[in-house]
Amino acid sequence: MIYQFSFRYFSQKFTKPMITNHGIWEIRESIIIRLIDEKDDVSWGEISPISWFGSETIKQALDFCYQLPQTITKEIIFAIPDKLPACQFAFESSTHPGGFRLCSSELQSPNLTYSGLLPAGKSALNQWSNLWEQGYKTFKWKIGVNEINQELEIFDLLISSLPTSAKLRLDANGGLTYQQAKLWLKKCDQFSPKIEFIEQPLSVDKFTEMQELSNLYLTPIALDESIANLHQLESCFQQGWRGIFVIKPGIFGSPSQLREFCKQHQIDIVFSSVFETEIGRQASLQLAAKLSTNNRAVGFGINHFFQQQEANWLESLWKTF
Numbered sequence: 001m002i003y004q005f006s007f008r009y010f011s012q013k014f015t016k017p018m019i020t021n022h023g024i025w026e027i028r029e030s031i032i033i034r035l036i037d038e039k040d041d042v043s044w045g046e047i048s049p050i051s052w053f054g055s056e057t058i059k060q061a062l063d064f065c066y067q068l069p070q071t072i073t074k075e076i077i078f079a080i081p082d083k084l085p086a087c088q089f090a091f092e093s094s095t096h097p098g099g100f101r102l103c104s105s106e107l108q109s110p111n112l113t114y115s116g117l118l119p120a121g122k123s124a125l126n127q128w129s130n131l132w133e134q135g136y137k138t139f140k141w142k143i144g145v146n147e148i149n150q151e152l153e154i155f156d157l158l159i160s161s162l163p164t165s166a167k168l169r170l171d172a173n174g175g176l177t178y179q180q181a182k183l184w185l186k187k188c189d190q191f192s193p194k195i196e197f198i199e200q201p202l203s204v205d206k207f208t209e210m211q212e213l214s215n216l217y218l219t220p221i222a223l224d225e226s227i228a229n230l231h232q233l234e235s236c237f238q239q240g241w242r243g244i245f246v247i248k249p250g251i252f253g254s255p256s257q258l259r260e261f262c263k264q265h266q267i268d269i270v271f272s273s274v275f276e277t278e279i280g281r282q283a284s285l286q287l288a289a290k291l292s293t294n295n296r297a298v299g300f301g302i303n304h305f306f307q308q309q310e311a312n313w314l315e316s317l318w319k320t321f
């Protein structure tokens with residue numbers, strides 16, 4: 001199969017900046033790719049890197065797109081190097097049947113439940129109810145952003161205001177010390193199993209410490225930054241991680257290699273967004289629908305971080321140069 005290839009840079013401003021332990025994120029930069037095959041079928045893909053997570057930068061992805069010929073083949077796509085995981089995802093998923101279609105009204109992902117992302121800090125306290133009204137029953141709140149005592153106080157308020165059937169995930173983005181992580185886990189254990197898990201309490205280099213913590217407390221630990229790509233996932237699995245794995249398809253790399261890994265190893269997965277557009281989202285949710293385990297809610301409740309796209313945004317984008 002031969003494809004005509006073109007691409008466009010695309011950026012979106014967050015309605016409120018995304019604040020994590022890694023800093024403040026204000027603009028989501030992406031590249032949308034378009035492939036047209038010999039039958040004139042058009043398919044789309046999305047490159048949305050997160051370099052502070054270990055993927056390529058937007059600049060590296062753009063450079064890659066610029067050096068490609070206008071006509072590309074599957075051989076070229078399957079030879080994209082591992083150091084460009086967000087590109088691997090975009091190109092491979094755009095050749096996958098059932099990918100994003102311009103006028104598809106049948107939004108798939110039937111059996112998925114969603115986790116709603118709360119803003120960091122005390123704004124979480126007046127935000128969760130909006131999401132609850134939209135049907136979210138699982139929430140994720142960022143920690144490791146402000147002073148720990150302040151966060152523990154907000155946590156108490158949050159926990160006591162959430163409905164009994166609600167679940168809460170905490171995401172430290174690797175921002176806690178070992179002692180702070182113990183404090184948080186001890187606190188969470190008091191509310192078990194309302195706290196579904198703590199995500200990436202320590203930095204990527206603290207694998208052994210996270211193993212240790214997962215043996216000391218009831219509240220599960222989920223790895224996220226530690227398993228940003230297939231190579232890291234394999235390494236953590238080999239070293240014996242049997243807790244939760246957070247997978248962000250948009251930066252993970254080749255979807256077919258992820259599917260292969262999941263066929264071979266029964267792992268407890270939570271799928272998670274990279275703040276992609278509808279294009280990357282549909283490709284990711286398709287994977288999630290196939291590979292999710294244990295009915296974990298997918299971390300794609302993030303639409304409130306962006307303005308609603310206009311219906312013809314993609315056609316408009318292709319008219320720009």
Ligand SMILES: O=C(O)CCC(=O)c1ccccc1C(=O)O
Pocket residue numbers: 020050115116117140171173224271272273274275298299300301302
């Ligand atoms: O997983 C979710 O629930 C939402 C997505 C999310 O938190 C996220 C989105 C972009 C970059 C990093 C992260 C993260 O999990 O740390």
Ligand SMILES: [Mg+2]
Pocket residue numbers: 171173199200224225246
């Ligand atoms: Mg995370």
